[in-house]
Amino acid sequence: MSNSKVAEFTAPGMTSESATRTIDLLDNRMVALIDLQLTLKHIHWNVVGPNFIGVHEMLDPQVEVVREMTDTIAERIATLGGVPIGTPKSIVDRRSWEDYSIGKGLVKDHLVALDKVYNGINGDHRKTLEKLSELDPVSEDMIIAQLADLEQFQWFVRAHLESSTGELKTK
Numbered sequence: 001m002s003n004s005k006v007a008e009f010t011a012p013g014m015t016s017e018s019a020t021r022t023i024d025l026l027d028n029r030m031v032a033l034i035d036l037q038l039t040l041k042h043i044h045w046n047v048v049g050p051n052f053i054g055v056h057e058m059l060d061p062q063v064e065v066v067r068e069m070t071d072t073i074a075e076r077i078a079t080l081g082g083v084p085i086g087t088p089k090s091i092v093d094r095r096s097w098e099d100y101s102i103g104k105g106l107v108k109d110h111l112v113a114l115d116k117v118y119n120g121i122n123g124d125h126r127k128t129l130e131k132l133s134e135l136d137p138v139s140e141d142m143i144i145a146q147l148a149d150l151e152q153f154q155w156f157v158r159a160h161l162e163s164s165t166g167e168l169k170t171k
């Protein structure tokens, strides 16, 4: 299965070259978000210790919103004539980072690790925006909306690690 296959059609007014480049950028973000929604559930199941219930219950709404993002981005890929491939092996094959490393773990350890996950995803979403601004403003707009939610979710995580003087306690 090719992840960059483009149909004979794309959005009217868009060149097939711009469509191919846009699809590749969106595919990379789709892989990251599918990974994120699974990782968030994994943490929801395996976090333990003080503040368990707050963190456990914080994560499910994030799962729901990120899952909706994967649907939106996959359907944008299809709209542009691409093929959104969401089978598990293909997702792992296209992933450029290691699996989340913590199993059962304390709240703080999971949140420090999740903050790093959001650093990667949100940083890459922002880089993708810069590239999309010249290729496809509709996809750019979609990624902007996603990034607003993703950055708020990272704030929720960081608020658990922050001191009253604004330092992140990651040790």
Ligand SMILES: [Fe+2]
Pocket: 044, 060
């Ligand atoms: Fe649950």
